[in-house]
Amino acid sequence: MPGSLDVGRVGAVVGRQMRMPIITLLVVYAVAVAGMTLIPGRVVDGETQYMSIFHAFYFMTYTATTTGFGEIPYEFSNAQRMWAIVCLYVSVVAWFYAIGTIIQLITNPYFLQALAEQKFARQVKRLSSPFYILCGFGDTGSLLARGLSDANISAVIIESEVERLKALLLRDYRVPMPGLCADASIPKHLIEAGLQRSNCIGVIIVTRNEEVNLRISVMAYVLNPSIRIVAMSKVGFYNDRIASLGRETHIVDPFRSFARGLAIALFNPKTYGLNQWIIGAPGASLRKTVVFPTGAWIICGYGRMGQELHYVLSKNNVRTAVIDVHDPPAEVDFDCYVQGRATEQSLEAAGIDKAVGILIATDDDGRNLGILVNARSLNPGLFTVVRQNLHENETAFLAGQADLIMQPSLVTARRIFYSLIAPLLKPLFEHLVECANEGQDMVSQLMERLERVVGDVQPHLMTLRIDRSSSAAAIDLIESGEKLLLAELLQDPATRDGLATVPLVVRSANGAEMILPADDYQIQEHDEFLFCGKARAHLLLKSNLHNEYTLHYLKTGVDKPRGWIAKWVVRKLHQRHSA
Structure with missing residues (x-):
C-alpha cells in the first residue's frame, strides 16, 4: 500500500502539482487577449475597429475549448484571423497539458490516500456517541463490526488491505462505520481514528499478523495509557508481551478459549x-x-x-x-x-x-x-x-x-x-462452573427460570449501569432517601406484571459481585447489572429508570399528579383528610 501524506497538506499538494499548468494557461490567455486587442480589425465607415478586452476574452474562452461560435462582434481582418489560428493551437496544447496534469494528480495513489485520510478524519470528528477503534477487517473484524452495529455501537475501522476495505463499503450498518485503508501500527493513523478523543472507549486489534497486533497494542497504550485494549493473539510469546501493558489490556486466544469451552x-x-x-x-x-x-x-x-x-x-x-x-x-x-x-x-x-x-x-x-x-x-x-x-x-x-x-x-x-x-458474563459462568464442581445443580435451576420467564427463544443481553445518564429518576429517588428494590423496578407499567427478563449478575460500586440477585435487592447508585431477557422488556426497564411518574406508580400503585391543577387538587384533598 502506498505511503500517505498529512491530511492538512492536500491543498499544498494540489497547488504544487498544478502551479505550472495554471501559470501556462494564464500566460497563454493573457498574450492571446492582448494580441486580439492590439491587432487592427476591419475598416468600417473609414474607421479601423479594435476588439475590446471583454470581447477578446470571450472569444478566447470558446476558441481555446474548440467550441467555435464564429467571429464577433464583427468579421475579423486577416491579421486577426492569423492570430486566432496561433492562439487556437497554443491554447489547446496548454489545456491538454493542464488536463493531463489533473489526471495525473487524481490518479496519484499518494494524493488519493491523503484525500481518503482527510475524509476519514472528518467522519471520525462527526462521531458524537461512544465508539471503538477496530484494527483489522478480516473474518473476525467483519463479524465484530456486524455485532457492534446490531448493538448500536459505532466502530472506526482501519484495514491495510484495499479489497477488504472495499467490502466495508458494501455493508449496511445501523450506525456510522468510517473506514481507512492504512497501517494501524502507525501512530498518526490511530490518532486520526480518534484514539485520543474522549468518546473513544477502546481499541480492538484483530489483524492476521501477531507482530502487527503487538505493535498496535504498544502504540495505542503509549498514545492513551487509559484506553481499553482488546487484542487477538494465538502465540504465547505475544500473549505475554501484550499482557505486560497493564490491566486495561485484554487478550483473546481463540484456540485456548475453544479448548476451555x-x-x-x-x-x-x-x-x-x-x-x-x-x-x-x-x-x-x-x-x-x-x-x-x-x-x-x-x-x-x-x-x-x-x-x-x-x-x-x-x-x-x-x-x-x-x-x-x-x-x-x-x-x-x-x-x-x-x-x-x-x-x-x-x-x-x-x-x-x-x-x-x-x-x-x-x-x-x-x-x-x-x-x-x-x-x-x-x-x-x-x-x-x-x-x-x-x-x-x-x-x-x-x-x-x-x-x-x-x-x-x-x-x-x-x-x-x-x-x-456483557463483561459480567465471565463471573457468572465462573460461578456456575464452580457450583457444578461442588455438586450444586445451579445451572438447571437457572435454565428453568430463564425458560419460564424468557422462553426458549434467542435472548437479548443488556448491561445497565445505575447512574444519572441512564437512570435519572432512580438516582433522584435514591438520593431522596427512599429505597428502590429490584422487584419494584422489574414490572410492566401497564399491567404491573413482571418483565420478561432475569437479572443474572450485579456488581456494586465497590466491585463486589452478586450472582442472581434476589427480588428484595436494594438498588444503589453505580450498581452495574447484567440482564437476560426480551428486547421489549429491556426497553420498558430503561423507561422505568428514567420516568419519575412511572417509578412512583411501580412503587406505590398510585399515579403521581403531573399538572399544576392536579397537584393542587391532591394537596387540598390531603389537607382536608388531615383535618
Missing part, C-alpha cells in the same frame, strides 16, 4: 448449553443439551489449536491420541502419538475403532474435510469436531455435517463482543 462441554454439558443459548449460537436450546461422549479422543494436528486441546484433555484425564507430521515434543507426555498425516492407516494406529470422538485441528480446510470423511467411514458413530479456518468455506463445512464446527474467527469475535457488551 470443550472441557466445560465434556464435564459440565448444561453449563456449556446455557452459554451457547445466551450467546445465540445456532441450534442452541434450553430444552436440549448436547452431551459429549466420554472416552478416548483423537486429535489430528498438533499446531496451536491441537496443543491447547491436548493440554485441556490431558489435564482432565481424558485419554488422547495425537496424529501430526512433526516429531513429538520431548517435554510433553502423550498417551499415543502417531507421526504422519491423518490417513486411514494413521487413524487406525491411533485407535479410531475404540475412540468416541475426533478433533480435527489442522490449518487447512480441505485437509480437515478430507479427514472428517475418512474418519466417519472408519467409525460412523464418532463424535466429530472440525476446525474451519476460512469463513468463505462455511457451505462446505455445513454440508459435512460435523457435530461441532470450530471457526477461530467466530470464536474470537464472540468472545470479544460479549466481553464488551
Whole structure:
C-alpha cells in the first residue's frame, strides 16, 4: 500500500502539482487577449475597429475549448484571423497539458490516500456517541463490526488491505462505520481514528499478523495509557508481551478459549448449553443439551489449536491420541502419538475403532474435510469436531455435517463482543462452573427460570449501569432517601406484571459481585447489572429508570399528579383528610 501524506497538506499538494499548468494557461490567455486587442480589425465607415478586452476574452474562452461560435462582434481582418489560428493551437496544447496534469494528480495513489485520510478524519470528528477503534477487517473484524452495529455501537475501522476495505463499503450498518485503508501500527493513523478523543472507549486489534497486533497494542497504550485494549493473539510469546501493558489490556486466544469451552462441554454439558443459548449460537436450546461422549479422543494436528486441546484433555484425564507430521515434543507426555498425516492407516494406529470422538485441528480446510470423511467411514458413530479456518468455506463445512464446527474467527469475535457488551458474563459462568464442581445443580435451576420467564427463544443481553445518564429518576429517588428494590423496578407499567427478563449478575460500586440477585435487592447508585431477557422488556426497564411518574406508580400503585391543577387538587384533598 502506498505511503500517505498529512491530511492538512492536500491543498499544498494540489497547488504544487498544478502551479505550472495554471501559470501556462494564464500566460497563454493573457498574450492571446492582448494580441486580439492590439491587432487592427476591419475598416468600417473609414474607421479601423479594435476588439475590446471583454470581447477578446470571450472569444478566447470558446476558441481555446474548440467550441467555435464564429467571429464577433464583427468579421475579423486577416491579421486577426492569423492570430486566432496561433492562439487556437497554443491554447489547446496548454489545456491538454493542464488536463493531463489533473489526471495525473487524481490518479496519484499518494494524493488519493491523503484525500481518503482527510475524509476519514472528518467522519471520525462527526462521531458524537461512544465508539471503538477496530484494527483489522478480516473474518473476525467483519463479524465484530456486524455485532457492534446490531448493538448500536459505532466502530472506526482501519484495514491495510484495499479489497477488504472495499467490502466495508458494501455493508449496511445501523450506525456510522468510517473506514481507512492504512497501517494501524502507525501512530498518526490511530490518532486520526480518534484514539485520543474522549468518546473513544477502546481499541480492538484483530489483524492476521501477531507482530502487527503487538505493535498496535504498544502504540495505542503509549498514545492513551487509559484506553481499553482488546487484542487477538494465538502465540504465547505475544500473549505475554501484550499482557505486560497493564490491566486495561485484554487478550483473546481463540484456540485456548475453544479448548476451555470443550472441557466445560465434556464435564459440565448444561453449563456449556446455557452459554451457547445466551450467546445465540445456532441450534442452541434450553430444552436440549448436547452431551459429549466420554472416552478416548483423537486429535489430528498438533499446531496451536491441537496443543491447547491436548493440554485441556490431558489435564482432565481424558485419554488422547495425537496424529501430526512433526516429531513429538520431548517435554510433553502423550498417551499415543502417531507421526504422519491423518490417513486411514494413521487413524487406525491411533485407535479410531475404540475412540468416541475426533478433533480435527489442522490449518487447512480441505485437509480437515478430507479427514472428517475418512474418519466417519472408519467409525460412523464418532463424535466429530472440525476446525474451519476460512469463513468463505462455511457451505462446505455445513454440508459435512460435523457435530461441532470450530471457526477461530467466530470464536474470537464472540468472545470479544460479549466481553464488551456483557463483561459480567465471565463471573457468572465462573460461578456456575464452580457450583457444578461442588455438586450444586445451579445451572438447571437457572435454565428453568430463564425458560419460564424468557422462553426458549434467542435472548437479548443488556448491561445497565445505575447512574444519572441512564437512570435519572432512580438516582433522584435514591438520593431522596427512599429505597428502590429490584422487584419494584422489574414490572410492566401497564399491567404491573413482571418483565420478561432475569437479572443474572450485579456488581456494586465497590466491585463486589452478586450472582442472581434476589427480588428484595436494594438498588444503589453505580450498581452495574447484567440482564437476560426480551428486547421489549429491556426497553420498558430503561423507561422505568428514567420516568419519575412511572417509578412512583411501580412503587406505590398510585399515579403521581403531573399538572399544576392536579397537584393542587391532591394537596387540598390531603389537607382536608388531615383535618
